[in-house]
Amino acid sequence: PDSLTFLGIESSCDDTAAAVVRLTSGRGEILSSVVEGQTALHAAFGGVVPEIAARAHAERVDLCVERALAEAGLPLAALDGIAVTAGPGLIGGVLSGVMCAKGLAAATGLPLVGVNHLAGHALTPRLTDGIDYPYLMLLVSGGHCQFLRVDGPDDFTRLGGSIDDAPGEAFDKVAKILALPQPGGPSVQAEAERGDAKRIPLPRPLLDRPGYDLSFSGLKTAVLRARDGLMAGLGGLRQQDRADLCAAFQRAVADVLVEKSRRALTDHPVRTFAVAGGVAANSEIRARLQALCAGLDTVFLAPPLRLCTDNAAMIAWAGIEQFQLRGADDMTLVARPRWPL
Ligand code: KG4
Numbered sequence: 001p002d003s004l005t006f007l008g009i010e011s012s013c014d015d016t017a018a019a020v021v022r023l024t025s026g027r028g029e030i031l032s033s034v035v036e037g038q039t040a041l042h043a044a045f046g047g048v049v050p051e052i053a054a055r056a057h058a059e060r061v062d063l064c065v066e067r068a069l070a071e072a073g074l075p076l077a078a079l080d081g082i083a084v085t086a087g088p089g090l091i092g093g094v095l096s097g098v099m100c101a102k103g104l105a106a107a108t109g110l111p112l113v114g115v116n117h118l119a120g121h122a123l124t125p126r127l128t129d130g131i132d133y134p135y136l137m138l139l140v141s142g143g144h145c146q147f148l149r150v151d152g153p154d155d156f157t158r159l160g161g162s163i164d165d166a167p168g169e170a171f172d173k174v175a176k177i178l179a180l181p182q183p184g185g186p187s188v189q190a191e192a193e194r195g196d197a198k199r200i201p202l203p204r205p206l207l208d209r210p211g212y213d214l215s216f217s218g219l220k221t222a223v224l225r226a227r228d229g230l231m232a233g234l235g236g237l238r239q240q241d242r243a244d245l246c247a248a249f250q251r252a253v254a255d256v257l258v259e260k261s262r263r264a265l266t267d268h269p270v271r272t273f274a275v276a277g278g279v280a281a282n283s284e285i286r287a288r289l290q291a292l293c294a295g296l297d298t299v300f301l302a303p304p305l306r307l308c309t310d311n312a313a314m315i316a317w318a319g320i321e322q323f324q325l326r327g328a329d330d331m332t333l334v335a336r337p338r339w340p341l
């Protein structure tokens, strides 16, 4: 059909989300996108607590769906399908979404499409900018870090990724080490702006190894050691030392991301390089990747942040693309905690 309108549901981490997306003559349009974050619920625990997340998703997912439909101005009956994140993620949350989607599909007879959360992120540039396959994607967030080559709605090649922490996780841990507020990305970036990136030497993990793999956990430990060295004999960390450490850390992350991206783009010369994930919001990292692409004659694409971070519009869109390719799932669709692309 020329036009398809899908509801999307996302509940795999700490955001409950629902959205309505329409495909018309090849282009996607977001009719509504509701995201209910849980940051406040988990703040006291220093990380996402799976039990709390699961309960919050179960309580909120129906309401998010109602709001998404209301904001799109459409009744359920006007939809052509329901897409839901079926993994990977915290299983309690994924289950809430899948149960909700199955209930709606059973009640309406609408097609049900289970979507891989990572496919949602990876297909976002097609929704926002209508770009063609193939393209390269760097997914950098609190939970993900990988280079993907995208050749079709269900055709992903993982070129490489982090062998330990995701970069956002490293930003968050560095913030904790330096007593800066969470989430760490924005607060480390703000400190880095006042700092000297060259004063404190930090490693560039895995830079000397071939391939596209990355590592961030040693970098975080190096920051911890440097902090202890700077604090030795003092009551605490001096303001300038903290800023310099943040600048050095951010520079190290940017350096390895840029170098591995350069390799990936050299080995896979595609027209477009897209980034997604919360870390793509970092202005130094973004500017450096943009400069890299300009030098390689590659189009650099960073979707708006609200579509780079977890949302359901990307799930609805991926559902539409995959439905066109392979049709619907049936009621045996299961929620999967692990699901490599
Ligand atoms: O994609 P996202 O919202 O959630 C998932 O991880 O799924 O990414 C959140 C991560 C956090 O670790 C946060 O510290 C990081 O993205 N982040 C940043 C910036 N803004 C958010 N990291 C570096 N610089 C930023 N400006």
Ligand code: ZN
Binding pocket: 117, 121, 141, 144, 309, 310
């Ligand atoms: Zn995500």
